[in-house]
Amino acid sequence: MGASLVSVLATSSGAAVAHAKSGLSNYRIGMFLEIAATVGALAGTLITAFVSPAFVAVVFGLVLLYSAYVSTIRRNTKSENTRPTGFANFLCLNGEYMSGQEVKHYSLSSVPAGFFVMTIAGVFSGLLGIGSGALKVVGMDRIMKVPFKVSTATSNFMIGITAAAGAGVYLHKGYIDPGLSMPVMLGVLAGSVLGGRLLTKVKTENIRIVFAVAIGLIGLEMIYKGMFGKF
Amino acid sequence: MMNTTSSKTSQKYSEQKGEAFIANLVRLLVICAGIIVAGGGVLFILRLGNKQPGYHLFTSEPVSLMSVHGILTHAFSFDSQSLIQLGILLLIGIPIIRVFALLISFFIQRDWIYVVTTILVFGVLLFSLFGSAG
Numbered sequence: 001m002g003a004s005l006v007s008v009l010a011t012s013s014g015a016a017v018a019h020a021k022s023g024l025s026n027y028r029i030g031m032f033l034e035i036a037a038t039v040g041a042l043a044g045t046l047i048t049a050f051v052s053p054a055f056v057a058v059v060f061g062l063v064l065l066y067s068a069y070v071s072t073i074r075r076n077t078k079s080e081n082t083r084p085t086g087f088a089n090f091l092c093l094n095g096e097y098m099s100g101q102e103v104k105h106y107s108l109s110s111v112p113a114g115f116f117v118m119t120i121a122g123v124f125s126g127l128l129g130i131g132s133g134a135l136k137v138v139g140m141d142r143i144m145k146v147p148f149k150v151s152t153a154t155s156n157f158m159i160g161i162t163a164a165a166g167a168g169v170y171l172h173k174g175y176i177d178p179g180l181s182m183p184v185m186l187g188v189l190a191g192s193v194l195g196g197r198l199l200t201k202v203k204t205e206n207i208r209i210v211f212a213v214a215i216g217l218i219g220l221e222m223i224y225k226g227m228f229g230k231f
Numbered sequence: 232m233m234n235t236t237s238s239k240t241s242q243k244y245s246e247q248k249g250e251a252f253i254a255n256l257v258r259l260l261v262i263c264a265g266i267i268v269a270g271g272g273v274l275f276i277l278r279l280g281n282k283q284p285g286y287h288l289f290t291s292e293p294v295s296l297m298s299v300h301g302i303l304t305h306a307f308s309f310d311s312q313s314l315i316q317l318g319i320l321l322l323i324g325i326p327i328i329r330v331f332a333l334l335i336s337f338f339i340q341r342d343w344i345y346v347v348t349t350i351l352v353f354g355v356l357l358f359s360l361f362g363s364a365g
Contacts, residue, residue: 006319013261013325020254027333031348038355091344160326161356167323168360171316178315182272185322189265 002176005167007188008133012160014192015153015199022200024153026095029108029146034158036118037125037136041162044126056127057226060135064219067138071212087111097150106147114144125162133159134215148204152211156196249336253329260328264321271314278311327356 019025088094088108096105108114117139121132133155140151170176199207330353337345 006322009319009322009326013257013264013322016325016329017254017258017261020250020257023250028345028348031330031333031345031352034352035348038352042355092342157326157329161330161352164323164326165356165359167319171320171323176316176319178271178312178319179275181319182268182275182315185268185319186265186272189261193261 002167002170003180003184005163005170006176006181007184008159008163009167010185010188011192012156012163014189015156015196016160017193018196018199019153019156022097022153024097024149024199025157026093026146026150026154027157028091028095029093029140029144029150030154030157032091032093033115033118033136033140033154034161036115037122037132037158037162038165040119040122040124041126042122043119044123044128046126047123048127051127053128054226056124057222060124060128060130061219061222061224061226064134064215064222067134067142068212068216068219070142071138071208071215085109085111095150097147104147106145106150108144108146110143110145114139117143122162134211134218137211138215148208148211149199152207153199245339246336249332249339253332253336256332257325257329260321260325264318264325266318267321268315268318271311271316271318274311274314327353327360330356 016025085108088111091111093111094105094107096103118136121135121139124130124135125132136155136158137148137151140146140154141148146154167176330349334346334349334353337349
């Protein structure tokens with residue numbers, strides 16, 4: 001258990017090395033949404049007593065499958081052309097990032113809806129003990145029209161925060177086994193540093209597809225685990 | 232008019248400097264954490280050799296590994312497990328330091344909405360870390 005949390009931390013921090021430099025993470029979006037996610041997570045831990053995790057796992061799996069499908073549909077509005085909305089401007093959430101050699105500006109829309117989705121993602125986190133990074137990316141990408149690369153980078157930043165909160169508790173409770181965590185951390189760190197660097201270079205379409213496949217698989221795994229009692 | 236433009240640009244500038252600083256800080260911390268854990272890992276493997284770990288049994292970690300104080304004391308005597316835990320501790324610290332650095336960055340930019348936002352998030356972070364330590 002502790003080792004998986006360590007892996008989330010390693011992913012976040014390793015990728016952060018490249019993301020922070022490239023300016024892909026939008027910290028304002030991340031901070032703002034993280035409030036929703038953290039509150040949601042706290043709420044989630046509170047309702048674990050009343051809801052069956054297996055059921056939630058299946059629901060989450062279905063949500064992921066749907067998200068995987070939806071992620072592959074090309075968006076009609078490119079994020080660069082999205083007209084900013086009141087909330088987005090008020091909260092200074094719009095931004096820009098480097099793509100190759102050019103600077104691309106982007107704006108957000110449907111901020112309250114995005115905030116709501118983040119809360120749900122947080123609840124799933126609290127209930128199932130997972131990071132819900134996938135759901136966060138989908139929320140930002142589909143609902144708030146954030147460019148895909150920015151979504152992934154920002155989500156990475158966010159899950160690092162949530163994981164850090166959880167890891168402190170785990171450490172105190174003795175759930176983190178150094179023998180197990182060590183190879184996990186080193187491996188994931190190496191991978192995520194590499195992945196973080198690749199993000200700036202790879203075409204968004206390709207990342208989208210890989211992402212959709214990945215969350216599709218996770219969705220299936222969730223449903224399987226939920227149905228066959230691994231939760 | 233001139234004032235707004237120049238204050239906007241200087242805001243941009245300080246934000247970029249802030250982000251560059253955070254970027255370097257994160258990189259440094261990641262490298263440190265990685266080295267410490269790798270060092271501990273090597274020692275760990277050398278000492279334990281071919282023993283199969285009993286992962287099917289869930290046993291809690293020894294008390295010395297559960298508190299920050301304990302970890303620090305043992306790490307300096309090159310106990311491999313404490314070393315690894317130290318690296319992990321550092322890893323846990325990275326997002327926390329990032330948030331804190333952002334807090335300062337927002338403060339310098341006079342972006343009050345986000346100063347409050349960050350304080351909120353930071354508060355929840357600290358609470359979940361230390362609030363349940365009782």
